[in-house]
Amino acid sequence: MCDLKRTLDAQGHCVLEMPSGTGKTVSLLSLIVSYQQFYPAKRKLIYCSRTVPEIEKALEELKRLMAYRLSCAETEEEKEKERNFYGIGLTSRKNLCIHPEVAKEKKGKVVDARCRDLTNSAVCEKGRQNPGSVDLCDWHENLGKLEPGNLIPPGVWTLADVLQHGRDNTVCPYFLVRRMMPFVDIIIYSFHYLLDRREMSKDAIVVFDEAHNIDNVCIESLSIDLTRPMLDSAARSVGKLGEKIEEIKKTDASKLQDEYAKLVEGLQEAANDEDAFMSNPVLPEDLLKEAVPGNIRKAEHFVAFLTRFVEYLKTRMRVLHVVAETPLSFLQHLKDITYIERRPLRFCAERLQSLVRTLDLNRLDEYSSLQKVATFATLVATYEKGFLLILEPFETDNATVPNPIFHLTCLDPAIAIKPVFERFSSVVITSGTISPLDMYPKMLQFTPVVQETYPMTLTRNAFLPLVITRGSDQVAISSRFEVRNDPAVVRNFGSILVEYSKIVPDGIVAFFPSYLYMESIVAAWNDMGILNEVWKNKLIFVETPDANETSIALENYRRACDNGRGKVSEGIDFDHNYGRAVIMFGVPYQYTESRILKARLEYLRDAYRIRESEFLGFDAMRNAAQCVGRVLRGKTDWGLMVFADKRFARADKRAKLPRWINQYITETASNLSTDMALTLSKLFMRTISQNPNENQTGVSLWTLEDVQKAQAKQKEMAMEVEQQEDQPMDEDDDYYGDGGLDDRILGEIDLDV
Structure with a gap:
């Protein structure tokens, strides 16, 4: 807390690594809320988390914190101050929509499009002037009748609370939160909202929680993949735009004239943000002040321009060999073939946004491919460095039928997050697993005021990290590519699971480096009869890439744990009986043959002097720590962390683990065979289950x-x-x-x- 206060006082940035399950969220919130309430010039807090359950959990913590602060307030004035505190969370329309028809849709894009059809400003205006002429959303309309800034009573509102308030008062929860954002003290939402939008006050405090993958989030937000079906869909959308323009010329030509006049003034004339149908890429400020180039100002000229660009991309897709080129090389080739200049391309995304508004289009989800092409054009023309274009004609190296993908891949995470560091006075990056700390300032290009990793205070060792380097038959185990499918290695991995399923009570969670490897190992275990051995002791549930299947598997797993039988590492806690042991089979290295990864490694080496091996080691160890860290979700929890790979025995690998895990790995426990690890595990579980003073009050838990x-x-x-x-x-x-x-x-x- 002192380090965080030092950062806020200095109005700088910091990187803090705090152990899992030690009240990280509530510590951050309690200090920042006290800071906000103490200083009259309240700095808004933007708290970013990765998943909806994490957002909801943070809101619950904040609600409890504010109730406690209110109970401790002494004077009536202080109580009033606490009561008037606003905290709110934002998520997608899909999660917040309560319109009976729209909420039935399963896809987020379709919900967004149908919502915009009912709520965009042009439709609303028409509906108000001529009631009944168009369909409107009653919930959205009712919200417009309320006083801005006073749409919801003060207090902390979880997502469930906002939904209930919307149902009770017939107002739209999504737009309620969006319109209240300038007036609240704390807003909690996903990383992507902050990277896409820059509407917040500059003096805000930004916290990125669970930020161990923040570099990947930044890269994903600026990377685009185009496929042939997408280009066909984009071409159809361009055709529809052309027809709509011809139609509007006959009925309401002045609309197009007005738009033309606005575009001469510059992009800053853009309309209401609530109508925006696509999040725009990160554009430099100077670009937003320029006028749109003359050759794409007229709607029909812009449509012809898009047609030429889409056709050019289609011809590029016909190539049957891999192509990797820089944006400059792509732009030069584009100019030579189609005479399309770089400047109008830079305005493509904004110009499409403006045209869509002018034409009052509906069902915008059908234009999503065209939106991608426009964003692709804008990014490729805006950034010379930090991007690479890779055209892969086949899905795999052995495939014979072409299925081309054009990747515009961002190689530099600093591009997306740079506006955040420049705009906001204090940015806090925190997680339970962000070792080694100096890697983040290097990759994201910022200078932290404080950079700290904290150990864990425990009266007893609540978890036991063990490194198993070989099986009971003394054969070394590893998920290295050369030996990962060796029958002896697979059998030894299986025997670890079998033996632990016999001695560990409740749930065991096993992680693998990839889905592909997990599938091959599970199939091999099935053939060897290993799964039958495990089934004698525990039920087995397998995660799949499908989110719905996984959530059902998890629900059943929890039910099995409760009954006494026994992308998951992100945001799902295996606390108490749900995870008494976590086994990490192998080191989770990325697939190094990926062309995109190779390009990124090359860029990191040339731009920031980060060696390939250094980055790959760092990435693998943060993923491993994220997996095993799930076993401990509080000071009264306990569990086993098993690292099953001989490479974990190396001191340089272990040094990259968070300090709070590394401090408990003893020399003895860093190079074990399966049978030795089992002996230590049994001893640990016997000891841990005998301690009567479980809540540790007065020692590591203070009243x-x-x-x-x-x-x-x-x-x-x-x-x-x-x-x-x-x-x-x-x-x-x-x-x-x-x-x-x-x-x-x-x-x-x-x-x-």
């Missing part, structure tokens, strides 16, 4: 009385020191008197002998 006692003791010692300093020195008499220092003071002095 309010404990904190006050410690503060009183500190004050007492400080006063004694002051009194001693104030005593006049008598040259004849010894300063310490006859008896010298008394025993108590001697005992409290730290003598560095």
Whole structure:
């Protein structure tokens, strides 16, 4: 908390690694809320998390915190201040829509499009002037009747609370949150909202929680993949735009004239943000102040321009060999073939946005491919460095039927996050697993005021990390490509699972480096009869890439744990009986033959002097730590962390693990065979299950009385020191008197002998 306060005081940025399950979220929130309430010029807090359950969890924590602050407030004025505090969370329309027809849609894009058809400003205007002429959303309309800034009573509102409020008062929860954002003290939402939008006040405090993958989030937000079906869909959309323009010329030509006049003024004339149908790429400020180039100002000229660009991309897709080129090389080739200049391309995304508004189009989800092409054009023409274009004609190296993908891949995460660091006074990057810390400032190009990793305070070792390097038959185990499918390695991996399923109570969670490897291992275990052995002790549930299937598997897994039988590492807690042991089979390295990864590694080496091996090691260890860290979700929890790969025994690999895990890996536990690991595990579980003082109150969990006692003791010692300093020195008499220092003071002095 002191480090966080130092960062806020200095109005700088910081990187903090705090152990899992030790109240990281509530510590951050409690200090920042106190900071906000203490200083009259309230700085807004933007709290970013990765998934909807994490957003909801943070809102729950904030709600409890504010209830506690209200109960502790002494004067009526303080109570009023706490009551008027606003905290709110934002997620997608799909999660917040309560319109009976629109909410039935399963795809987020379709919900967005249908919502815009009912709520965009042109439709609303028409509906109000001529009631019944168009369909409107009653929930959205009711919201417009309320006073801005007072759409919801003060307090902390979880997503479930906002939904319930919307149903009770017939107002739209999504737009309620969007319109309240300028007026609230804390807004909690996903990383992507902050990277896409720059509408917040500059003096805000930004917290990226669970930010171990923030570089990947930044890269994904600026990378685009185009396929042949997408280009066909984009071409159809361009045709529809052309027809719509011809139609509107006959009925309402002045609309197009007005748009033309606005575009001469520049892009800043853009309309209401609520109508925006696509999130625009990160554009430099100077570009937004320029006027749109003359050759794409007229709607029909812009459609012809898009047609030429889409046809050019289609011809590029016909190539049957891999092509990798820089944006400059792509633009030069484009100019030579189609005479399309770079400047109009830079305005493509904004110009399409403007045209869609002017034409009052509906069902915008059908234009999503065209939107991608326009964003692709804008990005490729805006950034010379930090991007690479890769055309892969076949899905795999052995495939014979072409299925081309054109990747515009961002190689530099700093591009997406640079506006965040420049705009906001304090940015806090925190997670349980972001070691080594110096990698993030290097990759994201910022200078932190504080960079700190914290150990874990426990009265007893609540978790036991073990590194298994070989099986009971002394054959080394590893997921290295050369040996990963060796029957001896597969069998030894299987025997670890079988043996642990016999001795561990409740749930065991096993992680693999990839879905592909997991499928091959599980199939091999099935053939070897290993799964049958495990089934004698525990039920088995397997995660799949499909989110719905996985959520059903997880629900059944929890039910099995409760009944006494026994992309998951992100945002799902295996606390208490749901995860007493986590086994990491192999080191989760990325697939190094990927052309995109190779390009990124080359860029990191040339631009930031980060070696390939350094980045790959860092990435693998943060993923491993993220997996095993799930076993411990609080100070009363306990569990086993098993690293099953001989490479984890190397000191340089272990040094990349977070300090709070590494501090508990002893020399003995860093190079074990399966049978030795089992012996240590049994001993650990016997010891841990006997401790009666489970809540550790007064030692690593402090009550309010404990904190006050410690503060009183500190004050007492400080006063004694002051009194001693104030005593006049008598040259004849010894300063310490006859008896010298008394025993108590001697005992409290730290003598560095």
